[in-house]
Amino acid sequence: MSTEIAIKVEHLSKVYKIFDKPIDRVKESLNPFHKRYSRDFYALNDVSFEIKKGETIGIIGKNGAGKSTLLKILTGVLTPSAGTIQVNGRVASLLELGAGFNPEMTGIENIYLNGTVMGYSKEEMDGKLNDIIEFADIGDFINQPVKMYSSGMFARLAFAVNAFVDPDILIVDEALSVGDLEFQNKCYRKFNDLKNENKTIIFVTHDINSILKYCNRSFLLKQGNLVGSGTSKTVVDLYKKMISGGSTAKNDIKEKITDNKNKYNNWKGLLNLNKNFLEYGNKKIEIIDFALENEKNEITSIVSSDEYTKIKIRIKMNEKIDSPIFAYSIKDIKGTELIGSNTFVEGVNTDGLQKNDFYEIVFKQKLSLCGGDYTLSFGCTKHNGDELTIYHRLYDMVLVKIMSVKPVCGLFNVNTEINLDKI
Numbered sequence: 001m002s003t004e005i006a007i008k009v010e011h012l013s014k015v016y017k018i019f020d021k022p023i024d025r026v027k028e029s030l031n032p033f034h035k036r037y038s039r040d041f042y043a044l045n046d047v048s049f050e051i052k053k054g055e056t057i058g059i060i061g062k063n064g065a066g067k068s069t070l071l072k073i074l075t076g077v078l079t080p081s082a083g084t085i086q087v088n089g090r091v092a093s094l095l096e097l098g099a100g101f102n103p104e105m106t107g108i109e110n111i112y113l114n115g116t117v118m119g120y121s122k123e124e125m126d127g128k129l130n131d132i133i134e135f136a137d138i139g140d141f142i143n144q145p146v147k148m149y150s151s152g153m154f155a156r157l158a159f160a161v162n163a164f165v166d167p168d169i170l171i172v173d174e175a176l177s178v179g180d181l182e183f184q185n186k187c188y189r190k191f192n193d194l195k196n197e198n199k200t201i202i203f204v205t206h207d208i209n210s211i212l213k214y215c216n217r218s219f220l221l222k223q224g225n226l227v228g229s230g231t232s233k234t235v236v237d238l239y240k241k242m243i244s245g246g247s248t249a250k251n252d253i254k255e256k257i258t259d260n261k262n263k264y265n266n267w268k269g270l271l272n273l274n275k276n277f278l279e280y281g282n283k284k285i286e287i288i289d290f291a292l293e294n295e296k297n298e299i300t301s302i303v304s305s306d307e308y309t310k311i312k313i314r315i316k317m318n319e320k321i322d323s324p325i326f327a328y329s330i331k332d333i334k335g336t337e338l339i340g341s342n343t344f345v346e347g348v349n350t351d352g353l354q355k356n357d358f359y360e361i362v363f364k365q366k367l368s369l370c371g372g373d374y375t376l377s378f379g380c381t382k383h384n385g386d387e388l389t390i391y392h393r394l395y396d397m398v399l400v401k402i403m404s405v406k407p408v409c410g411l412f413n414v415n416t417e418i419n420l421d422k423i
């Protein structure tokens with residue numbers, strides 16, 4: 001294998017035998033004619049790729065796609081059923097968080113224990129000890145047995161040990177999400193240091209913003225198959241398409257509209273809906289469908305902060321009502337309302353909507369928020385003096401992911417223009 005290559009995987013498969021009933025396992029092992037009572041399940045199916053030294057690679061895929069299986073094989077925790085892996089360099093992994101720790105030993109003793117496992121002498125570890133303790137930042141707990149640690153402390157020590165034992169290849173999975181925000185931030189800075197030192201990093205996460213920010217290349221796994229590889233932007237686009245049902249739904253919907261007005265309920269099935277949404281109102285006006293549409297007119301729950309996004313609502317007038325207000329709002333996951341708009345503040349005339357008719361309201365704007373998870377709510381209301389009539393509200397209805405390739409200071413991207421002049 002070329003010295004430029006850190007990891008080379010060829011035709012890797014991991015097959016599990018699935019038995020419908022526990023007794024079938026016994027029957028199969030005892031059957032004199034090798035009759036099968038099981039079927040094969042491919043957690044990984046004929047996967048091949050190369051990772052060059054110094055690359056930061058993201059691995060994405062839905063739950064059960066085979067990501068952990070792949071990482072466990074790369075770190076030697078699992079053996080493949082077929083195929084080969086060649087690894088060039090020392091691998092550190094945060095996979096089995098703190099798996100190398102002895103619960104009875106203190107944090108410091110475990111640092112030395114892990115160092116020995118990684119092939120370092122006591123003297124070499126003496127030189128790294130302070131950096132590790134400082135990074136983990138768990139105070140006096142470093143002298144306590146690790147069985148007394150919280151999961152966050154475990155994560156801190158595990159990351160610190162793995163990042164500072166000078167690995168050539170660092171494998172990280174969602175483990176990081178255990179730590180608090182400040183610690184996660186510190187870990188990402190450490191990622192950057194390791195990247196700059198030309199270390200290879202493999203990173204598994206569901207957080208596509210981190211993938212876009214830190215990984216130059218990514219792989220997409222689907223049901224054990226490697227279905228995409230390339231720049232993170234390309235692979236994330238593919239993943240977005242996959243999780244939104246591969247839809248470019250506009251045409252289908254147009255057909256169905258002319259088909260039958262009462263079937264105006266096709267968009268929402270393409271979105272990531274929140275099971276815990278809140279619905280109320282007298283339904284004299286009823287929200288019958290809604291959508292989030294990206295610049296390519298695809299219905300999706302994932303949009304970029306720098307693209308024009310349409311938020312669409314379809315309503316049915318169950319009564320004739322003049323001047324209703326149609327609105328949407330976007331909240332962060334803690335429930336703080338961040339942005340929104342409505343037909344009233346924008347001065348849109350909503351008079352003359354007739355009973356039993358259907359209407360479509362489209363809000364078009366850039367959702368210039370920092371990358372992350374949000375909820376989208378819809379509402380139809382009306383002010384009568386101080387009184388507010390609520391016809392229909394769907395609170396926290398859609399789970400929306402906003403991607404921001406550009407780092408944002410604070411909550412919003414205000415797209416500042418900056419001049420620097422000599423004076």
Ligand SMILES: Nc1ncnc2c1ncn2[C@@H]1O[C@H](COP(=O)(O)OP(=O)(O)OP(=O)(O)O)[C@@H](O)[C@H]1O
Pocket residue numbers: 016017041042043061062063064065066067068069070
């Ligand atoms: N020991 C096992 N026996 C049978 N099936 C298994 C076993 N371990 C994993 N699988 C299956 O292999 C598939 C891939 O699992 P894996 O944990 O690699 O997925 P993943 O992409 O990491 O998912 P997640 O994002 O949920 O962590 C899943 O369908 C899982 O149920």
